[in-house]
Amino acid sequence: MDENGAKDGVILLIGCGLRKYREYLLAGAAATHPVWLFTSTEPDWQSPYLTGHTVVDVTDREAVLRAARELTASHTVRGVLSWDETLIVTTAHVADALGLPGAGPDGVEGCRDKFRSRRLLTEAGIDQPRYAWVDTAEEALAAAEEIGYPVVVKPRGMGASIGVVLAADAAEVAEAFRTAEEASRIGAVPYRGGALVEEYLEGPEISIDAAVVNGGYHPMFVARKQVGLFPYFEEIGHHVAADDPLRTDPVLLDMLRAAHHAIGYGFGITHTEVKLTARGPVVVEINGRLGGDLIPRLGQLATGIDPAEAAVLAALGEHPEFSDTEHRTVGIRFGYPPEDCRVRSVTPPSTAEGLLAAEAMAEPGTELRLPPNGYIARHAYVICAGADPEETAGRLDAAADLVELDWEPLHVPVPA
Known part of the structure; x- marks a missing residue:
């Protein structure tokens, strides 16, 4: 125990999210290890699950780093985690500064920065859509002509398919670039401006939530995505089947292990989106956190695997052991x-x-x-x-x- 009596110290959770989306994760994390929350406002519904909390502007990386160092003066911090897309870079820097297991600043940038991710995965020989980075509508048009229509135009660092547009011809490329470039400006400062132009991949899309521990890739569940509102890519639904054969598909899993190695991802949970094309699986993006849209909850209800427990164990540097208790x-x-x-x-x-x-x-x-x-x-x-x-x-x-x-x-x- 640490000097305040907390068993095995605390796991530091940076940010939490809305109750209807994240309470099941906080409950699972607290059942696994004592949780200390960094939050921008005083806790409300979160309080019963917490060992303690610190009110700090979680969007201010330097303030979070200072608060983390202050916390270590009174408590033993065993690990750091976040399931908020906008906070995973800060989380990686905190873990690095405290000498704790984490994705690593470079590894997490391989998730947040889609252009960086494309370059690293392509260099590693992992099948990727043809792509180009562009700063203007004119450059977007030239890239689309080179790649071939239709193309997908997307921001560099947004999530949830925000600003992602399918363009079928030259007239649509200019509008798609404007949409993607403007959407980027509501996101994190380092990823604002410009856009990626990519080959459109035919085929269904899946996502895989997994724990990554020191190079080991441990998949939990596979979700099948339903997309609508074309030419945009709004995610209107998902389903998770406990007996999905892709959970154990050797070709897919070998590719995912190689992809995480290519971006240098160390410890944590990832949510990887993959297109199943005629030429095989192609990585759409790797996200350095649990899936959104309640996908981890679907996985938990379908398989019985607790994604929050897996997230805590990965943050502690421990290998999780998954065993299904549900089959639906x-x-x-x-x-x-x-x-x-x-x-x-x-x-x-x-x-x-x-x-x-x-x-x-x-x-x-x-x-x-x-x-x-x-x-x-x-x-x-x-x-x-x-x-x-x-x-x-x-x-x-x-x-x-x-x-x-x-x-x-x-x-x-x-x-x-």
């Missing part, structure tokens, strides 16, 4: 409005076949704008379980149809 398929479907709107009310269903959860995501008065005027314009989600993906998809369709959205049109001028 679990999926999520997000509700989007038919057009830009102001929400009057959202009423999710209380019962439906296989329904595990249903939540409103937009309060009355919320303005929801569809791409390119806005992103992630979700009003509700439903989570359902089934014996297989087909049954689960049918149950998700039925449950989503039961969500009641009362709205009024929101007329947003289209940018010139």
Whole structure:
């Protein structure tokens, strides 16, 4: 115990997120190891899960580093973690400064900086889409002509497919560049401006959440992604099947191990997105944190594996041991409005076949704008379980149809 009586010291969690998305992770982390939270505001619902907390501006890296060093004066800090995309670089720097297991500053930049990731993976011989970095619409057009249509235009450091656009011809490339470049300016400063132009990959998309421990790659579960609102790439749903054969596919796993080695990722949890193409699996991106969209929760419900426990063990530098205790398929479907709107009310269903959860995501008065005027314009989600993906998809369709959205049109001028 440390001098304050905390068993085996504390795990430092930087940032937490919204309760409806992250409480299950905080509960799982606290059940695994005592948690000390760095938070920008006083804890509320988080308090029962915490050994202690520090109020600090988590967006200020130097302030977080100072607070971490001060914490080590009174507590033994055993590891550092975060499941917030915007804080994983700071988290890596804190772990490095304290001499604790972590992704490493270079490894985490291989996740956050999509241009850096493309270069490193290509140099390592890992199949990548053809790509080019561009700073202007004219350069984007030249790159698209070289790569061949259609192309995908995306920001350098955003997540959740924000600002990612499919362009089918020269006229669409200029608009796609504008959308991607403008979207980049709401993100982290080092990744603002410019865009990536990439070959469009045909095929379904999956994501793999895994623990990485000193070069060892330990997959937890595979999610199958459903994308909509083309030419944009809004993620409207996912499902996880405990018996998905890709969880143990040797070709896929060998590629993922090599990819993590190529970017120099040391210790932590990653969420890797992969396209399954006619030429084989191709890495779309590696994210240095647990998946969003409640994907880790789907994985937990489908397999019984606790993603928060895995995240804590990886941050401690310990190899996790995964064993399924559930054997089913679990999926999520997000509700989007038919057009830009102001929400009057959202009423999710209380019962439906296989329904595990249903939540409103937009309060009355919320303005929801569809791409390119806005992103992630979700009003509700439903989570359902089934014996297989087909049954689960049918149950998700039925449950989503039961969500009641009362709205009024929101007329947003289209940018010139």
